[in-house]
Amino acid sequence: MYRIRLHGRGGQGIKTGGRILGSAFFGAGFDAQDAPVYGAERRGAPMFATVRASRAPIRERGLMARPDLVVLADETLLQVPAANVLFGVGAATVLLIHGTGEAADWRVRLGFDGKVVVLPVTAGTAERAGSGIAGARCAGAAARLVGGIAREQLGAALTEELGPLGPAVLASNLEQALAAFDAVAPHAGVVRESAPASARDFAAPDWIDLPLDPARIAAPDIHAAATSVEARTGLWRTLRPEIDYAHCNRCTWVCSTLCPDSAIRVRPDRSPEIDLQHCKGCMICVSVCPPHAIHSIPERVAQEREPAGAAP
Amino acid sequence: MSAAIRRMKDLPSTHLLGAGTSMCAGCGALLALHEIYDLLGVRSVFVNAASCMTLLAAYPFTPFRGSWLYTSMASAPAGAQGVRDALDILLEQGRIAPEEDLTAVALTGDGAATGIGLSATSGAIDRGLDFIYLCYDNEGYGNTGQQSSAATPYGAHTATSIGAHGHCGTKKDLFAVWIAHRPAYAATVIGADPLDLAKKIEQARALQGPRLIHALAPCPPGWDFDPAIGVEIGRLAVKTGVWPLKQYLDGKVTHTHVPHPRLPVEEYLKLQGRFRHLFEPVRDAATLGRIQSDVDAYWAQVAA
Numbered sequence: 001m002y003r004i005r006l007h008g009r010g011g012q013g014i015k016t017g018g019r020i021l022g023s024a025f026f027g028a029g030f031d032a033q034d035a036p037v038y039g040a041e042r043r044g045a046p047m048f049a050t051v052r053a054s055r056a057p058i059r060e061r062g063l064m065a066r067p068d069l070v071v072l073a074d075e076t077l078l079q080v081p082a083a084n085v086l087f088g089v090g091a092a093t094v095l096l097i098h099g100t101g102e103a104a105d106w107r108v109r110l111g112f113d114g115k116v117v118v119l120p121v122t123a124g125t126a127e128r129a130g131s132g133i134a135g136a137r138c139a140g141a142a143a144r145l146v147g148g149i150a151r152e153q154l155g156a157a158l159t160e161e162l163g164p165l166g167p168a169v170l171a172s173n174l175e176q177a178l179a180a181f182d183a184v185a186p187h188a189g190v191v192r193e194s195a196p197a198s199a200r201d202f203a204a205p206d207w208i209d210l211p212l213d214p215a216r217i218a219a220p221d222i223h224a225a226a227t228s229v230e231a232r233t234g235l236w237r238t239l240r241p242e243i244d245y246a247h248c249n250r251c252t253w254v255c256s257t258l259c260p261d262s263a264i265r266v267r268p269d270r271s272p273e274i275d276l277q278h279c280k281g282c283m284i285c286v287s288v289c290p291p292h293a294i295h296s297i298p299e300r301v302a303q304e305r306e307p308a309g310a311a312p
Numbered sequence: 313m314s315a316a317i318r319r320m321k322d323l324p325s326t327h328l329l330g331a332g333t334s335m336c337a338g339c340g341a342l343l344a345l346h347e348i349y350d351l352l353g354v355r356s357v358f359v360n361a362a363s364c365m366t367l368l369a370a371y372p373f374t375p376f377r378g379s380w381l382y383t384s385m386a387s388a389p390a391g392a393q394g395v396r397d398a399l400d401i402l403l404e405q406g407r408i409a410p411e412e413d414l415t416a417v418a419l420t421g422d423g424a425a426t427g428i429g430l431s432a433t434s435g436a437i438d439r440g441l442d443f444i445y446l447c448y449d450n451e452g453y454g455n456t457g458q459q460s461s462a463a464t465p466y467g468a469h470t471a472t473s474i475g476a477h478g479h480c481g482t483k484k485d486l487f488a489v490w491i492a493h494r495p496a497y498a499a500t501v502i503g504a505d506p507l508d509l510a511k512k513i514e515q516a517r518a519l520q521g522p523r524l525i526h527a528l529a530p531c532p533p534g535w536d537f538d539p540a541i542g543v544e545i546g547r548l549a550v551k552t553g554v555w556p557l558k559q560y561l562d563g564k565v566t567h568t569h570v571p572h573p574r575l576p577v578e579e580y581l582k583l584q585g586r587f588r589h590l591f592e593p594v595r596d597a598a599t600l601g602r603i604q605s606d607v608d609a610y611w612a613q614v615a616a
Contacts, residue, residue: 010336011533042336043533164474167593220371225354226330228368228375233332253323257506258543260335260343262327262375278331282338282532283540296540 001054001196002030002146005064006138007085008073009236011043013135016161017073018049020139020177023157025053028149033058044236044280046083053146060197067093069191071142073134075099076300078110080235089114094191096145096184098138117145117187119180131238133176136162140177147189154181229278233261237281240302241274247293248272255285255294317351317510324350330375334367338539340530340546341365341448343503345419348446348525351513354378356415357395361388361429363421364455365448379414386429388418389436392443415444415517422449422463425526426484437493437522444516444523447486450531458534458586465554466606467599469586470534477599478589482606486526491560496521499559502528504546508557508568515559528555536585548580553607556614567614574611577604 004021008014015036022034030053037048050064065088075097077083089095091113097106103116110116119141121134136158143149158177162170212218250270263275264285274285286294317323329349335342341364349356354377360366362385369380383391395416402408418436420429425447433445452470453459460470462484473479490498496519501509509527516523530546532539549555550569554577557569578600581587590596 042334043539044337045334166589222369222372222374225377226328226375228330228332228373231332231334231373233334236337251320252325253320253506256325256327257323257347258343258503260339260346260503260542261331261333261337262329262346263331265327266325275331280337282542283538284338284343284543287540288543 001052001056001058001060002069002191002193003064003067004051004053004069004071004142004146004191005048005067006051006071006073006135006142007046007048007077007083008134008138009043009077009131009238010045010047011132012073013132014047014049014073014138015135017071017135017139017142018051020136020154020157020161021051021142022053023160024139024143024149024154025051025146027153027156030055030148031058033061037063042236044238045233046077046080046236048083051142054193054196056196064088066090066194068194069094069096069142069145071096071098071138073098073138074238075101076238082235086110086112092192092194094145096138096141098134098141115187115190117141117184117190119183122176133173136173136177137180140180141184144181144184144188146191151178151181154178232277233280234275234277237276237279237299239281239283239296240276240299241279241281241283241285241294241296242302243272243274244293244295245271247291248289249291249293251290254288254290258284258288260284317507317514320507323347323506323510328354328377330377332373333375334370335364336532336539338532338542339364340503340532340542341421341450341527343542344448344501344509344527344529345446347503347506347509348513348527349376351510352415352417352444352517355413356417357381357392358417358419359383359388359391359395361385361418361420361424362455363419363424363448364450365419365421366455385420385424387432388420388424388429389432389441389443389445392416392418392445393436393439393441396442416442418443418445420445420447421454421461422447422451422486423453423461425449426462426486426489430489434489434493437490437495440521442520442522444525446525446527448527448529449486450529450534451483452531452534454531454534458531465603467581467587467590467596467603468535469589476589477596478587487524487558487560490522490524490526491565493522494563495560496523497559497561498524498526500526500528500555500557502546502550502555502557504530504543505550505557505569512559512568515561534586536588537583541583545580545583548575548583551575552577552580553611554580556610570611570614574607577607 018034022032025032033052093114106116256264263279329346357379459472464479465483467478469478499512552575558567
């Protein structure tokens with residue numbers, strides 16, 4: 001059985017990419033199972049989907065502990081612990097990174113024993129407006145890496161999954177998926193199937209036994225105010241707003257009121273300050289600032305300019 | 313209670329709602345909620361029907377500084393009734409002082425407000441329940457992938473309306489449903505106009521009984537637009553007359569903003585992917601014409 005896990009951010013088309021890959025497997029004669037993992041999937045937040053494919057009936061369900069292929073649509077997720085991209089990987093796992101850099105460098109940086117394949121991001125997909133196409137590109141490349149899926153079968157799966165969204169959406173996704181399929185041709189068939197899991201091999205996890213507390217202790221009540229600030233939603237950000245204080249009018253309310261996340265505070269001197277630990281990078285402040293004193297830069301560029309260890 | 317809000321400069325510059333929620337970047341509902349919470353304050357109990365906003369408070373995290381509790385989709389007004397009754401009993405027995413009283417706020421999406429929870433809402437208004445009902449309206453079941461709801465507008469593409477002309481129903485008029493009950497107050501607001509919103513929240517706070525605050529909530533993933541233009545879309549909803557800003561008070565409906573000149577609805581529609589099928593590959597003049605004529609008819613009736 002092939003076990004494939006696709007990681008990305010909400011909005012990058014990962015759920016759809018999983019469906020495309022599942023349908024492509026099915027079209028190639030496999031039994032296939034694909035599912036996004038249900039949770040608080042939000043645009044920009046880490047999410048993942050799983051695909052299983054086998055010539056035999058698939059009886060395995062649920063999360064994927066030992067993937068044969070991990071597909072990463074957005075390399076910035078590697079620094080987000082909650083994304084858990086490398087969960088369960090081993091020397092037999094292939095890691096496909098939709099990103100930048102060299103495969104050999106990634107292996108060293110990640111301390112990763114398996115094979116790494118880099119699918120370079122194109123100029124369009126690096127922009128937020130085009131980021132939704134990452135899922136189709138990843139599905140195309142993954143189809144080639146597993147082998148056994150023909151180019152036409154990939155195209156048919158895209159048509160089936162994306163046809164209802166209209167010809168323009170289908171055409172751009174087809175172009176990108178097939179280009180990705182072709183781009184990783186040197187690594188065709190590099191992913192190996194692993195044996196189906198057997199109940200006999202089941203090892204009980206390290207449960208922590210909790211005593212049965214009275215309801216007033218055990219109930220999930222929250223007794224402190226605004227604890228949400230402990231969640232660092234700044235990690236969702238792919239674009240960063242930067243204030244040009246020389247042009248800021250100190251009008252005190254526009255950016256601060258219209259930031260949905262309460263992530264812009266006004267300092268006593270009436271200048272605004274962006275809370276980068278929580279700013280999700282929606283860029284509403286950039287578009288509403290009357291004197292255009294806030295501009296947007298890619299988060300990656302912003303982090304490269306900072307001294308090491310200063311990332312939020 | 314804060315001083316009266318008349319100008320933008322009177323709006324609060326410190327914010328009560330905590331950052332770090334799991335709402336999407338650019339969420340139009342969170343925008344309205346954080347503006348509203350600044351004014352309602354911590355002496356409130358939010359009773360949240362199942363919706364996107366249910367994820368505001370996921371143990372052990374909450375952005376609220378006051379109380380919040382969760383109900384099933386249909387029963388936020390019933391939950392608010394229970395909270396109100398409990399507070400009344402505590403007050404009556406002298407177990408809390410009058411200044412310790414709290415405002416019960418039902419917080420729901422449009423799916424609960426216009427569909428699943430409408431019956432419970434109607435009953436609560438009938439009983440004269442002293443509560444604020446805050447509906448954030450992203451015109452679909454956003455939390456589950458934007459399936460159509462009773463509040464989905466005509467022509468919009470949703471996960472369950474994928475035909476050539478989009479959603480074939482029309483948006484249920486929640487404001488009209490409410491005022492048919494003769495509540496204490498009802499108002500439409502939008503986060504993109506914080507001053508109009510603030511005045512209406514102040515008005516609602518000054519009253520007792522059932523009060524509706526109905527906020528249009530532009531939804532980047534559900535409506536398919538770049539989150540950066542969420543406020544622009546909200547402003548266009550008002551300028552094109554698609555989202556009338558109005559209030560019901562003392563038996564009378566007053567429009568707090570009459571767009572003049574009123575922009576063509578296309579200015580609003582064309583920025584959203586959910587209406588893209590009306591513009592490409594070929595222009596759907598019939599559907600666009602009907603959306604415009606519905607808006608025209610609304611404002612003609614207002615002027616009459």
